[in-house]
Amino acid sequence: MTRRGLDGFLVSGIKNIRYLCGFTGDSAYLLIGRERDWFLTDSRYVTQARAEVKGAGIRVYKKPLEAIAELADEHGLRLIGFESDNLTVDACGRFRKALGRVRLKPFSGLLDALRSKKDPFEVERIRRSVRILTRCYGVVERMLRPGARECDIALAVEAAAKADGAEAMAFDTIMASGPRGALPHGKASDKRIRNGELVVVDMGVVFDGYNSDCTRTYCIGRATARVREVYQTVLDAQMRAIEMVRPGVAAAEIDRVAREHIDGAGYGAYFGHGTGHGVGLEIHERPGIGPFGKEVLAEGMVITVEPGIYIPGWGGVRIEDMLLVTADGFEILTKAPKGLVCI
Ligand code: ZN
Numbered sequence: 001m002t003r004r005g006l007d008g009f010l011v012s013g014i015k016n017i018r019y020l021c022g023f024t025g026d027s028a029y030l031l032i033g034r035e036r037d038w039f040l041t042d043s044r045y046v047t048q049a050r051a052e053v054k055g056a057g058i059r060v061y062k063k064p065l066e067a068i069a070e071l072a073d074e075h076g077l078r079l080i081g082f083e084s085d086n087l088t089v090d091a092c093g094r095f096r097k098a099l100g101r102v103r104l105k106p107f108s109g110l111l112d113a114l115r116s117k118k119d120p121f122e123v124e125r126i127r128r129s130v131r132i133l134t135r136c137y138g139v140v141e142r143m144l145r146p147g148a149r150e151c152d153i154a155l156a157v158e159a160a161a162k163a164d165g166a167e168a169m170a171f172d173t174i175m176a177s178g179p180r181g182a183l184p185h186g187k188a189s190d191k192r193i194r195n196g197e198l199v200v201v202d203m204g205v206v207f208d209g210y211n212s213d214c215t216r217t218y219c220i221g222r223a224t225a226r227v228r229e230v231y232q233t234v235l236d237a238q239m240r241a242i243e244m245v246r247p248g249v250a251a252a253e254i255d256r257v258a259r260e261h262i263d264g265a266g267y268g269a270y271f272g273h274g275t276g277h278g279v280g281l282e283i284h285e286r287p288g289i290g291p292f293g294k295e296v297l298a299e300g301m302v303i304t305v306e307p308g309i310y311i312p313g314w315g316g317v318r319i320e321d322m323l324l325v326t327a328d329g330f331e332i333l334t335k336a337p338k339g340l341v342c343i
């Protein structure tokens with residue numbers, strides 16, 4: 001703030017607020033001053049805020065932006081930075097009006113960059129989240145069989161995850177069998193799984209705010225030569241990309257290695273999405289691991305590596321692991337086995 005000449009910085013992204021002061025509710029603002037900070041929320045969250053918020057005085061508002069403007073006036077803040085990626089155009093307009101002479105300056109991605117490197121407190125929570133998720137894959141393997149419905153397996157997994165301490169699923173469980181596997185994000189449907197199909201299973205859970213994310217692809221019955229070839233191509237692409245992971249490597253380079261391998265095997269047209277993403281308080285966060293990513297990997301980042309091949313009318317294969325970038329390389333966090341499993 002000093003370097004940027006700011007007297008204050010308004011944090012409005014709810015996960016950023018959680019990251020900075022511990023509040024787990026979903027309606028608040030955090031105004032950071034040079035000497036002190038103010039946490040603002042409405043009456044529904046006051047008790048919760050008193051229990052959770054650290055390092056900021058708590059204020060209750062009826063009209064949030066007006067309350068912030070009042071604080072700014074009271075404490076002589078003249079230039080306030082704000083998160084342009086976490087404030088609507090509408091709210092920004094009202095805020096400017098309420099602020100009068102106080103000036104606002106937009107910033108994008110400041111806190112996301114901070115959040116991309118996890119501290120030990122966060123890594124511990126991510127590990128717990130992954131541990132619950134790994135056990136979920138055991139449930140999937142026990143339930144996968146011809147005739148089972150995708151949604152019934154997803155339901156069993158979700159019950160197991162919650163019984164095991166997960167507070168929620170990180171996203172709608174993806175359980176895409178047969179031709180549905182060609183949809184990279186095919187949510188579990190009432191389709192029954194049939195012999196000879198591939199099943200893409202992408203799941204994540206939330207533990208104490210922190211997400212996990214993993215994908216495995218199973219084969220029901222005997223694998224054909226084409227299934228083996230596509231599976232091996234994705235697995236080799238993923239392992240090659242993983243081997244590249246270490247501090248100082250450009251995220252785009254990880255993507256390039258996976259993509260070139262799949263291209264070289266003749267399946268380039270069937271791999272459309274980026275190779276991975278950061279994971280933390282949000283399921284998708286910085287750094288983005290794609291062809292246009294500008295970020296460079298650093299120690300403490302937690303990322304996924306998840307190439308895939310999706311062939312319309314036939315099906316798909318994706319293999320996804322979560323990795324911690326360490327001082328000299330990487331640690332694979334997700335432990336579910338990833339050789340081709342035929343059930
Ligand atoms: Zn995933």
Ligand code: ZN
Binds near residue numbers: 213306320
């Ligand atoms: Zn993912």
